[in-house]
Amino acid sequence: MDGVKNRKWMLAPILALIVVFIFSLVQIPAAKQTPKNVPIAIVNEDAGMNTPNNGQMNAGDMIVKMITQATNEKTDDKAPTVQWITVSNLETAQKGMLEQEYYGVLMIPSDYTVKQASLQTPTPSSPEINIYVNQGMNAMAANTVTQMLNGIVDNINKETRTKLLEAAKQKGPSLTIEQAAIFGAPITKNVHYVNQTGTLASAPTALFQPLWMGSIAGALLMWFGLRKAGPSTPKNRLTAIAKQIVTGAIAAIVVGFGLAWIADGILGYDLPDFTSTALFLTLAYFSFILMISAILTWIGIAGMPILVLLLFFGAPLLALAPEFMPTFYRDWVYSWLPMRFLIDGLREMFFFGKEFSWNQPTSTLVWIGIGSIVVSCLSILKPTTQKKTA
Template identity: 55%
Template sequence: MLKNKLIIVAPIIAIIITCIFAVVQIPGAKQAPKNVPLAIVNEDLGVDIPNQGKMNFGATLVDMLNQPMKETSGEAEPAVKWIAVASYQEAKQGMDDKEYYGALVIPEDYSVKQASLQTSTPSSPELKIYVNQGKNATASNAVTQILNGIVDNINHKVSGQLIEGLKAHSGNLTIEQASVLASPITKTVTYLNETRTMGMAPMALFQPIWMGSLMAAMLLWVSQKKMAYTSKKNKMVTISIQVVIAAIASLLIGFGLTWLADGMLGYDIASFSDTAIFLTITSFSFVLMIEAVLMWIGLAGMPIFVLLLFFGAPLLSMAPEFMPSFYKDWIFSWLPMRIMVEGLQDLFFFGKGLTWSGPISTLVWIGLGSLIVLFLATLKPQRVNSSNGHKAVQEI
């Protein structure tokens, strides 16, 4: 038994698999927001205060929020990266373009209302919170907590300042002042590009598409593996037939999965045709990519796609800004299924149809590149095989 090589190999394989699964789980267990892009809009017009001149409490608030970014400059990355935007419309456009996870809007009467807090007839200033839910369903919860926490901190500071001011003047509180003292700043939270019950739908559809494409490519590769070709032209014809069959399989995968999701699984799909066509293009691109790798390096290429499945599943539900740097730079950015998730987000949450720009063009280029690599496989070295007096070439 000790002479059996498996006895030596088994512990090595065991530790390798253990390490792989541990590395896969790290991103989900260690989420820390870094430089999450949030828009900040200061529409505050300011207020004239007797003996103090022109005051703009909105600008003061913006400086206060930017202070942590200045303090951590060159050191640890701040959790939030504030991006100044001129207007709410510009911020909304940025959220529609998936540039920002959310926005904090300071209205034009913010200073006037904050100054009124010192008077006998106070009026609570309001801050408007916008959360771009469609950009990432998981991150939207964290962004909501971050923005709510920021407003709560502002409330705490303003409340403390009001109490100190009242102590200094030893004045009596009116009913109106007492009612706003604990929470002088109000807030409204609005979700844009809402996910409704479909928040995890793009990630849920990834695994069926990937596994279906993987099996289709694997079966196509196995079907031609032991074939003997009379010429390179004959092999090119065979590959062409494989591409046609891959297209048919992708069509069935794309439309079949959309039908299941829309009909049986109860997904709220706005456009059946757009979703089905997009999934068909995605599957065709994946099949060609996997088939091209298998044609060149054979079964040794399978672990690559299995590992992509393991690493992709937990990462696709996360926002890049919440990942450790290694995963963000070296794994997530190279995941081909990331493009599929982004395309489904556009279709499900942002009301975008099928357009050449964005995920569609990327998937098409991946497919074309894979197609070229696939046909270049005809240049692989061949060995001559004779059977029944006929000569043929067989792939090595």
Template identity: 50%
Template sequence: MSLFKNKLIVALPIIVLAIVFVFSLTVIPSINPAAKNLPVAIVNEDIGLSSGENMGSEIAKNIKMATASISEQPPIKWIEVRSEEAAKTGLDNQDYYAALIISKDFSASQASLASPEPVSPEIRIYINQGMNVTAANMSQQILTQMVNGLNEKMRTQLIAALDDKQGGTVTTKQAAALASPIVSKVIPVNTIGTNSANGNAPVSLFQPLWMGSLIGSLIFLLAKNKTKFANRKEKLQANGLQVVWGAILALVAGFGFSLFADSWGLNIPDFMNIALFLAIAYFAFFLMISAVFSWIGMGGMAIFVLFLFFGAPLLSFAPELLSPFYRDWVMSWLPMRFMVDGLRELFYFGEGLKMNHPTSVLMWIGIVSILVLLASALKPSRNTNEEQRKLEATS
């Protein structure tokens, strides 16, 4: 058949296989995410005993050693913090996924376990839900397992001590203490609340906004391609108009999208600030995409489609759950992660709209993109090049 004389048709199986392979790479990060060096604060407030013994220090030492022996890259990276209040501040600043606090009276309570009036020592575990739900849950699971291991070890020691001291007989209170020698209290902080897409509300808002900015930029590109500009001044004016119109589109998208999300049932804790931040993100993306389109045309579409397919699956993962390649060479280059980080602060950390790192980066993306977009007016147009070639051919 003449159809199969077409080289593209013959090469179609290889083309399809190549496309499937490229897009299959987006699945790799979600196959087996493993925690590596999750930053967790540890605070030992134990004042110890008058004899100088400090069980809190021993517990902290044993916990760190147990984690370090798991692998070359342990799941937890312990960060010693001086006080519980300092640890809470670090949680609010998104420095830690969790914090483990050893209480002030840990040694005294532990010493009382073999007495007629036992008091179980307490360990408090703060879980920073808003920072990243998956990583926070992993931290909670690891810390809970560690406390359970300590409980088993202390239970064995306590039974041996009671056996020597009381011949194996225990009081009702001692029996209750044996069930859980160490009391662990899990305290969620910066909670995700309800109707928040299981803590992924910032990620769920990315794709519609990205597609809106991509389509808006594409329509401007098609309209400008159909317009014949008499000179570079007209092109510059058109690009300036595109910037102004983009700002209007940003406000429409930011407030409209927030209204839609709220009506769908998504919990919008601060409508005005979230709407304005979404407008800033849309404007930055619109300008960035428009700037690329203004220089390379429709070929830029492939870049931003790949951004969408490769970026969307990564945004829900904490950096510590990704392989070094995806963390350092893919995640770190994604402009949309600043939108997600900024929304996370607005949704879960009670932060109002301010000039923080995500907002400032998005604004710098917009500023640089405006300059690149305006500079494209200096680029010779295709029509000008064709007319010049015709004049050279006739002369």
């Protein structure tokens, strides 16, 4: 007996280490953010100008070349931090941001070269570079993109200032008051945030947790209740599954509209479209409760660790943009998370002005629900152990 007790005591630190290891794995994506191939559009509308000595000159082209070359040189053989995508005009780039294709845009206006040339005249005019940050795609990514684009423009500012000072030295110390004032920061940087998150920045991930836990609770209650519903024959099982579907649908309506009301009225998220949000939450809950019910139908209570791990590993990832995750988590964890479609759908409605419609998040949740019903129905083929009676 003492040997058995000693072995149990020895298991305690091992189990504790396993728990610590699992929770450490959960924190890796947030602690080890590694931006890779972040799509950012670059728009060069600079028309250039003719100069007496050098002919046609286009400072915008030089900036684009410098930025893209610098990115390639820093990355060596690794994936670049930024994937620069050349776009013909600002209107196209803005449409791309609305379609969630770009995290940001670096835009050079049509008069950039003309204004840069004016810096060496007695009446200089500061050239501008416009930065657009697609905040709605991901709040955390938006902060990183803002820092990156600000750093790029600051470097351009520094190089321009150095060249201006060298040119001024060659001409002699005869700067006008206007030139002296503008030489400190010759390039004007304008930062614009589009598809702004406002008070809804954390809403998609905040609504996921109660919805997911409610789905688990609802599926468990139905599973425990239907286990007591008479002999386990194929006909009874199909009847039980039908009851699960109907009960789940009713619960989904209650939870979907109830959670939307709580988010709008109590949490103060100020939903842009209450009905669309409520309908989408209803669909998501119905899809999740069907999926969880299918797992419980086949595996039973042993399937609970799967659902708990989905919550632990899913919650931190849902707050990150895919391009900012470690490769393993992006390809082998995030890509398999069903709840990411809930986040994507809410993000489209909250930040991009979309309504409840047949789009990718909606269609995926529908197919998850249909697949779960099929899997549950197939459980009638599962052999059961009949209890012996004396």
